[in-house]
Amino acid sequence: MINNVVLVGRLTKDPELRYTQGGVAVARFTVAVNRTFSNQQGDREADFINCVAWRKQAENLANFMRKGSLVGVQGRIQTGSYDDKDGKRVYTTDIVADNIQFLEPRNATGGGGNFNQPSQQQNYGGQSNQFNAQPQQSYQNQPMNQQNYTNMNDDPFSAPSQGNAPQGSVDMSDDDLPF
Amino acid sequence: MINNVVLVGRLTKDPELRYTQGGVAVARFTVAVNRTFSNQQGDREADFINCVAWRKQAENLANFMRKGSLVGVQGRIQTGSYDDKDGKRVYTTDIVADNIQFLEPRNATGGGGNFNQPSQQQNYGGQSNQFNAQPQQSYQNQPMNQQNYTNMNDDPFSAPSQGNAPQGSVDMSDDDLPF
Amino acid sequence: MINNVVLVGRLTKDPELRYTQGGVAVARFTVAVNRTFSNQQGDREADFINCVAWRKQAENLANFMRKGSLVGVQGRIQTGSYDDKDGKRVYTTDIVADNIQFLEPRNATGGGGNFNQPSQQQNYGGQSNQFNAQPQQSYQNQPMNQQNYTNMNDDPFSAPSQGNAPQGSVDMSDDDLPF
Amino acid sequence: MINNVVLVGRLTKDPELRYTQGGVAVARFTVAVNRTFSNQQGDREADFINCVAWRKQAENLANFMRKGSLVGVQGRIQTGSYDDKDGKRVYTTDIVADNIQFLEPRNATGGGGNFNQPSQQQNYGGQSNQFNAQPQQSYQNQPMNQQNYTNMNDDPFSAPSQGNAPQGSVDMSDDDLPF
DNA sequence: TTTT
DNA sequence: TTTT
Numbered sequence: 001m002i003n004n005v006v007l008v009g010r011l012t013k014d015p016e017l018r019y020t021q022g023g024v025a026v027a028r029f030t031v032a033v034n035r036t037f038s039n040q041q042g043d044r045e046a047d048f049i050n051c052v053a054w055r056k057q058a059e060n061l062a063n064f065m066r067k068g069s070l071v072g073v074q075g076r077i078q079t080g081s082y083d084d085k086d087g088k089r090v091y092t093t094d095i096v097a098d099n100i101q102f103l104e105p106r107n108a109t110g111g112g113g114n115f116n117q118p119s120q121q122q123n124y125g126g127q128s129n130q131f132n133a134q135p136q137q138s139y140q141n142q143p144m145n146q147q148n149y150t151n152m153n154d155d156p157f158s159a160p161s162q163g164n165a166p167q168g169s170v171d172m173s174d175d176d177l178p179f
Numbered sequence: 180m181i182n183n184v185v186l187v188g189r190l191t192k193d194p195e196l197r198y199t200q201g202g203v204a205v206a207r208f209t210v211a212v213n214r215t216f217s218n219q220q221g222d223r224e225a226d227f228i229n230c231v232a233w234r235k236q237a238e239n240l241a242n243f244m245r246k247g248s249l250v251g252v253q254g255r256i257q258t259g260s261y262d263d264k265d266g267k268r269v270y271t272t273d274i275v276a277d278n279i280q281f282l283e284p285r286n287a288t289g290g291g292g293n294f295n296q297p298s299q300q301q302n303y304g305g306q307s308n309q310f311n312a313q314p315q316q317s318y319q320n321q322p323m324n325q326q327n328y329t330n331m332n333d334d335p336f337s338a339p340s341q342g343n344a345p346q347g348s349v350d351m352s353d354d355d356l357p358f
Numbered sequence: 359m360i361n362n363v364v365l366v367g368r369l370t371k372d373p374e375l376r377y378t379q380g381g382v383a384v385a386r387f388t389v390a391v392n393r394t395f396s397n398q399q400g401d402r403e404a405d406f407i408n409c410v411a412w413r414k415q416a417e418n419l420a421n422f423m424r425k426g427s428l429v430g431v432q433g434r435i436q437t438g439s440y441d442d443k444d445g446k447r448v449y450t451t452d453i454v455a456d457n458i459q460f461l462e463p464r465n466a467t468g469g470g471g472n473f474n475q476p477s478q479q480q481n482y483g484g485q486s487n488q489f490n491a492q493p494q495q496s497y498q499n500q501p502m503n504q505q506n507y508t509n510m511n512d513d514p515f516s517a518p519s520q521g522n523a524p525q526g527s528v529d530m531s532d533d534d535l536p537f
Numbered sequence: 538m539i540n541n542v543v544l545v546g547r548l549t550k551d552p553e554l555r556y557t558q559g560g561v562a563v564a565r566f567t568v569a570v571n572r573t574f575s576n577q578q579g580d581r582e583a584d585f586i587n588c589v590a591w592r593k594q595a596e597n598l599a600n601f602m603r604k605g606s607l608v609g610v611q612g613r614i615q616t617g618s619y620d621d622k623d624g625k626r627v628y629t630t631d632i633v634a635d636n637i638q639f640l641e642p643r644n645a646t647g648g649g650g651n652f653n654q655p656s657q658q659q660n661y662g663g664q665s666n667q668f669n670a671q672p673q674q675s676y677q678n679q680p681m682n683q684q685n686y687t688n689m690n691d692d693p694f695s696a697p698s699q700g701n702a703p704q705g706s707v708d709m710s711d712d713d714l715p716f
Numbered sequence: 717t718t719t720t
Numbered sequence: 721t722t723t724t
């Protein structure tokens with residue numbers, strides 16, 4: 001059945017990358033989408049939407065996007081529930097990302113000098129991301145934002161275990177690289 | 180910013196119609212959207228997605244749709260939170276419906292004989308729903324599924340108060356009627 | 359980049375199924391989507407949107423859907439062009455369907471008795487299609503609506519040759535069957 | 538019925554702003570959306586999608602966006618036709634934009650110095666565009682990119698005359714301004 | 717060239 | 721628990 005979501009917004013924090021026991025990369029992130037209208041106090045509010053990405057998209061996201069980065073997400077809504085430490089049922093709603101577009105990186109806050117956005121770049125020919133990737137940012141070499149959890153099932157906020165880590169030969173190509 | 184959702188699925192219960200203190204109709208409903216893939220046990224699961232509709236769409240939904248009815252929903256994700264009776268913060272995610280399409284009514288389970296689907300109807304003129312509305316189902320006369328709450332703010336599950344009940348002259352035309 | 363379309367509407371004709379030289383099934387069909395508003399003459403117009411489906415989706419569509427059938431389509435916009443017999447450039451816009459939902463079959467117009475919609479069916483448990491598939495409708499056995507073109511490239515309206523017939527192991531599972 | 542499109546891509550040319558005889562602003566523009574996969578030659582192609590915006594969105598677009606600017610568009614597909622000078626019927630497909638997000642301005646190619654993107658701006662308060670509008674860019678004062686056509690019906694590529702220029706009190710608020 |  |  002049709003279950004289709006598109007969001008454009010900013011990461012509220014650095015994405016959180018983990019690996020399942022089977023070694024599959026999963027990234028969790030929250031996208032803040034500002035509303036296009038103001039409330040009665042004249043303020044513009046935002047919706048904070050939890051998202052999950054898998055595999056290469058997860059790794060690319062963790063490597064190239066930061067708190068504040070602008071992203072486009074196409075995916076589907078996934079609902080679930082778990083029991084918290086008080087035995088209380090908590091219902092969850094997440095967007096499972098099928099496709100993520102890196103619209104704008106956020107400069108690294110540290111002294112890294114990475115993700116710099118040259119003012120006079122010539123970026124004809126296609127992709128919308130606006131940064132020059134340095135070799136050391138390659139996801140194969142040293143994933144950033146990575147945490148050392150290995151068992152997602154310890155964490156009630158981890159994505160559910162059934163059916164959402166597409167196994168098999170759906171291996172993504174270099175087309176998933178954001179450049 | 181872009182925040183766009185489209186769902187096609189079935190109502191898990193009759194829609195719940197209320198009115199705000201200002202007299203604005205609000206309907207809450209949950210759409211079950213079956214996943215297009217099976218889990219590791221070979222079962223097809225579903226996502227249960229909470230939705231809100233306002234004004235005439237809310238009234239039409241409550242009048243014509245039932246548990247099991249197939250609907251299309253176009254809208255946006257809205258997040259919020261409230262504190263439950265234990266003082267615990269609960270986060271909510273709902274779809275605010277901009278546009279609802281009645282794809283198929285579900286026969287009333289009671290002896291009503293309403294919402295019957297005549298096999299030889301002539302229903303030219305546009306909408307895809309397949310039933311003849313009886314006069315007594317007119318939303319002006321006697322809204323069905325209605326509850327007598329008048330103050331949504333008593334209810335933590337009610338839609339938030341700010342900004343989502345578009346006031347003013349956005350009055351809907353008869354185009355909103357599902358026939 | 360994000361290029362996302364969702365439509366719900368009716369087939370203007372029976373879908374047209376062909377096979378590429380490589381043996382890949384392609385279906386072309388047009389979805390009429392009625393507008394939700396009326397024009398200045400008070401009439402409700404429609405948009406007629408050309409779509410393409412590939413492989414098992416194409417075959418299922420051709421087997422189970424007919425002129426008048428209600429479908430949901432999720433996909434992306436694809437543009438192209440060709441030169442007509444007068445050497446004039448013609449620009450094309452099509453929706454490439456990633457996912458098709460069969461919302462309602464249309465009874466076969468002939469005496470077939472297929473695709474009948476029993477009035478008292480018990481269809482709990484999920485899928486939205488409303489018909490009982492007869493064995494002889496199985497897509498493996500005898501595809502319907504099929505034409506005997508084998509070389510799509512003879513036809514300027516055929517889908518372009520580059521990149522849109524995902525080769526390889528993306529073979530669809532039985533989940534694609536509409537029941 | 539549901540007819541929903543979301544695109545993120547770049548303008549292929551400066552938007553073309555006109556006014557109907559009734560004085561309603563209309564902008565036409567084409568969005569290039571790069572495909573996420575490569576063709577058999579290993580090249581990444583793009584789809585070139587014609588779009589229309591109305592009223593304040595049209596004016597804002599013409600004032601702030603240029604060839605190369607990155608935009609998000611949410612809208613619906615509209616089909617139509619006209620007869621060309623040879624009396625040949627030409628079919629058209631356009632996206633009618635309900636909502637446009639300015640994701641990134643493109644610096645004016647001329648010596649203007651407009652649309653510069655200060656590196657240390659403070660742009661709190663909502664929108665994702667990253668530039669400071671100069672007073673002379675205000676849409677009320679001197680619309681840019683404007684052409685002096687007054688009768689859209691002279692132009693077969695103009696948006697159709699029926700029903701798509703919502704008259705009346707749908708006047709947009711300042712929320713439509715891109716800052 | 718269009719569905720209901 | 722939130723981005724700009």
